[in-house]
Amino acid sequence: MADLELKKITVTHKRVVAIKDASLRAQEGEIVGFIGADGAGKSSLMHAVAGVASFEGEVVFKGRTFRSPKEAEPLKPLIGLMPQGIGLVLYKNLTVDEHLTFFTKIRNIPESPSLREYRQRLLEMAGLSPFTDRPAGKLSGGMKQKLSLICTLIHRPKLLILDEPTTGVDPLSRLELWDILDEIRKSEGTIALVSTAYMEEAAKMDRVYLFDSGEIIASGTASELLEKVAEYSYEPTPCTTRRCITTMDYTYSIDPLDAPRKTPTLEALFFINALREGQQIPHIEISDRENKIAVPPVVMEAKGLTKRFGDFVADDHIDMQLRGGEILGLLGANGAGKTTFIKMLLGLYPIDEGELTLLGKPIKSAKERRELKASIGYVSQQFSLYKDMTVRENLHYFASMHALDIGKAQERISRYAKELGFEKYMDELPSDLPLGINQRFSVAAALLHEPVVLFLDEPTSGVDAIARSQFWQMITLLKKKWGISILITTHYMSEAEYCDRIVLLKEGKKVADDSVENLYKKFPKAKSFEEIFLHYYEDRI
Amino acid sequence: MNSGVIAAYILKEFKELLRSRMIAIVYILPTMIIILFGYGIRMEVTHARTLIIDNDRSKISQDLTVRFQNSKYFDTKVVTGITLKEALESIKRAKTDILIIIPDRFEKELLKREKPEIAVFVDGAFPVRASTMENYVKGVIFDAASTILKEKPKNLVTINNRNLFNQPMRDEDAIVPGLIGLILLVAPAILSALLIVKEKEEGTIFNFYSSAVSRGEFILAKIVPVFILHSINIFILFLWATWLFEVPFRGSFTLYWLSSELYILTSIGIGLLVSVITRSQIVAIVLTIIITIIPGFLYSGMLMPISSMSGESKIEAHIYPVMYYNHIIYDTFLIGQGLDSPKNRLYLVILLFYALFMLLLGSRLVKKETG
Incomplete structure (x- = not known):
């Protein structure tokens, strides 16, 4: 029997289904990876398993079943959740040491020599022992995430849920976070559910689940998943068919292509899934700038x-x-x-x-x-x-900040929208859009006045x-x-x-x-x- | 309930309040309100700029003008040879508040019992102020009439007016106790709403969601710091009232203190309710201010006694806790009946129920899940 089993979990936020019928199993000591675009339902599933959000379906953990946050309550001493966001669970005015004490106390763990030893071990693993007196607000992003992780580990959870712990974190801190995780799961037999945006990390996990618009669409070990996409991955070549896309390093094509194959990474999963679903991945174009200038050397x-x-x-x-x-x-x-x-x-x-x-x-x-x-x-x-203005309104606002002529602004905004592929989102609010769209239209806003740098x-x-x-x-x-x-x-x-x-x-x-x-x-x-x-x-x- | 968990949370709240310097607001805001409003709201009128045109220049008319000149309520200027038009123009340009015209033949007519008329013009831009000034003028003239005419008119009734409880008619006495009722409704509500909404906004609320900390423990840990910090304000505000504004205190201090504590709990309950429905600190502050300051001011009894309200306003006044608390507070400051008064006893019980109800409702609605 699996130590953790999720049975057909559905989470709904304000009548919008965030994740539908998600099921998975995991054994003691396993690291289970969640990958997928933002808004695919990874966080919602994690919240459900951690017992902090209402859901349908059931979670079986250590032979005990819960169907709601209320029923999850007796299991919470065994669960640790680190939600998404750098240093989200930290109090910026409290020091590293005070955080560990606070988390120990609210987890109701009695003082003991073994606790002190464990706490010291965590501090050293995180490389935070020289900084115990530093307030969390003055730590770097990587240190904040390491502190969040050891605070989540202080009660020795048997189920660890980490929501994008490494996003926005530098490679060195990422490696250190990973080392802590790896050591804990080996020594404590912890099951870890980890979502990540770095495919190199996903490749290190025992099982990977691929999320797409509220569903788990693929799962398996990294090599199993890679095997499934290997036949569609080629060296970069110009596309000839519709079900084909070329990126900086690869060409992915569902239809056979007359080009040398290239060993894919897990990132291929996203592209091939998008191609299979017939999603229109907008083609990026840039036309020449209107005002020609000489860029200095x-x-x-x-x-x-x-x-x-x-x-x-x-x-x-x-x-x-x-x-x-x-x-x-x-x-x-x-x-x-x-x-x-x-x-x-x-x-x-x-x-x-x-x-x-x-x-x-x-x-x-x-x-x-x-x-x-x-x-x-x-x-x-x-x-x-500006979160309360639509994409179009935002762009017009930035155009007028640069004192751009209205007619010219109108023309440029619609051209950028078309070329950078966010045309259909023009009348939506940034907070309702995926990060990727916000990013492209932010760049468009910075390009409106045709800068040199x-x-x-x-x-x-x-x-x-x-x-x-x-x-x-x-x-x-x-x-x-x-x-x-x-x-x-x-x-x-x-x-x-x-x-x-x-x-x-x-x-x-x-x-x-x-x-x-x-x-x-x-x-x-x-x-x-x-x-x-x-x-x-x-x-x- | 685990005391260790609650203590850890409370300790954390205090550290955060101190280090984020929010503690300053906890103590500066109440003092600021009592000083600003205490000095700022003035019902009585002093130094009304008065222009008297004495066309008679007789002994009696001079006697009358001297009375105006000697009063602290009027800054009097006596002029002659100025036209009515010019004088009215001076009111129009807000250079004069009151214009009094004494007709020629005033003394003669008066001595002949011919009922002479004195013209009085008052700047009516602020109606309350205008009627107050009007009454002052009448008072001075009637007073003068009764002394100058040694033989009193037969049908003239003398009113021996004595204002009970606030004999000198001091504005401070009428307003400052009501301000305490306003402050202790607004300030604890803001702080308790902030303590929870801050965790929601910054994401640290997940520490409560994902651990075994119970709702009761969490809420208690949020209430206790606010309760302790604002309990000190009960004493600070008392000092400002009695020492700075020299409001008399005739009742029982225990009653003042006890009812204030119950009132603070009610306010904390309002804050809890606000924190249930808001996600950002700024919205929480604005919402709390709207739902506490307006009733706290209107139904405080400062501007208008509740007993003279009718219809909807009377019902609304009875819904808010301000009325009950202020009744007790005004009693402890100005009257001193204390618990001998059945109304005070009833209102104290109402406050107790109010506090329990708000806290219970607030803590029922606080959820331990996202969304």
Whole structure:
């Protein structure tokens, strides 16, 4: 008999079915992966199993059955839930130590030497033992997630439910989170249900369930799933049939294609599923810019740029150059100073030290910066959209902020909507749309005034595989057709490979600045860019 | 109920309140309201700018104008040789509040018992203020008439007016106790709503949802800090009232304290109800303010006694707890009957039931699941 069994679980939110008839089984010590686009029903199923949302169907765990949150109550000492969102369950004014004490107390665990020992072990696994006095609000994203995880583990749950614990987390912290999880399930025999947006992680799990619009559509071990899609995956080739799509690294086609096959990753599941269902994946296009301009050879030059917050140095004398028409990837762990650096470039933070030259003009005063605003486009981590305005209204608002002529704005907005594939969502509110659509129309908003340089801060975090692939098509097309320069931050190391050049930050300092090929040459043993990244961060591997 | 769980939650609430500096609002807001409203609401009129045109310039007319000049209620300017039009223009331009015209032959007619007429014009832009000023003017003139004419008119009744409970007719005495009823309804409700809605908005509410912490434990942990913090406000507000505003206190302090505690619990219950239906802190604050400040002000008895209300307003006044609490509070400050009065006893019991009902309703509706 399975230790955990979900029988036909259906969760409904305000009469909208979030997940329908989901069933699964898991054994002690197994890690079960949930993958799928946002809104596919992963979180809803997790909430149901954790006993925090009403559902139909039944959950059998350790021989006990529950059908509602109320019936789940006696089982809660055995369950741990870490909901989606970085540091969501943390109180920003409480320290690391106070969090562990609070979670111990509300889980009603008596003080004992074994508890103290376990707690110390968790702190060390998370690498948080030097920071026990630091308030959670002052931890980096990766540390917050590690703290959330060990707080969820303090009562030794037998069923651990982790909702996207690694989204928006840097590769190093991701590995550390994974190590904690792996050790706990081995030593405690915990069943872990984990949803993730990183297919490299899904590949490490014992079983993977693929979610699509409220249903589980495939399940199996990673290799079983990969086997099913291997025959449809090819080296990138132009598509000739309708049931075919080409991404940055692959061509997926249901109809046989005269091209060499390529070993797929789990990401292939999303594309092939979309093709099978006959979903129209909008083709991304970019037409030439209306106002032709000459992009200067060096768009941005920073010399010794420094930013301090109190005695904490967020960026420490950073030199960087953004050349005309290049895509520059800015990488680094959470808290390495990437966002701070971009905010200095934009003038959102005053520069404490160093020189900044934008488009050939040294920036000293706010006035000089204002004159350049018309040449810069920016998309922030949270996309900065107005939630109570439709996509169309948002775009018109941004157009008028740039003092664009109404007729011209109208024309550009409808052209972008068509080319970037969000035409049919124009009259919906951003909060009702998938992240991928919001991301594309945020970029469209930043392109309305046809900038010369584009700053993008983690545009792909939490965005599903298909939308990410379309996003990169858009970015490469922008570079090709418009010849503009793009500075982008990301936590997907596979995306780093699409950049022309990489700058790696570590604790506020620049540790690498080179092209992707040169970096591979430097580390001939590295199988993926992630390994190169980790090389700089720690001497592991 | 597990005391260890509740204690851990309460400790966390206190730490958060202190570190987020929200504690300042808990104590600054009530004091701010009592000081702003306590000084700000003024029913009585002093220093009304008065223009007297004395066309008679006799002994009696001068005697009358001197009475105005000597009163703290009037800033009097006596002029002659100014036309009525000019004088009225001065009211129009808000330079003058009251215009009094004494006709020539005033003294002569008066001595001849010919009933002379004095013209009085009052700026009526604010009706309440205007009628107050009108009464003051009448008072001065009648008072003068009764002393100047040594022989009193036969049919003139002298009224020996004495205002009970608030003899000097001080505004502070009439308003400040009512303000306590307003503040202790608004402030605890806001804080208790915030403590729950903040967790909802930030997502930490999942710690309650996903653990075995019971609803009772959670609610108790949210109520206790608000109750303790605002209990201190009962004393602070008492000090402001008696020391800063010099309101007399004639009743029992125990009754004041006890009924205030019950009233705070009622307010916390309102906050719980707000937290059930709201998801964001800003909505919770606005909603709490709307449902507490308006009734807390209108039905406080500050502006209008409940007994003189009728129809819908009377029914509404009886629905809100403000009326019952304020009745007891005004009694403890100004009258001092205390529990000897059957009405006070009844109202205290009503407050008790109100508190229990609100808390019970609030805690019934708090759910332990998302959605």
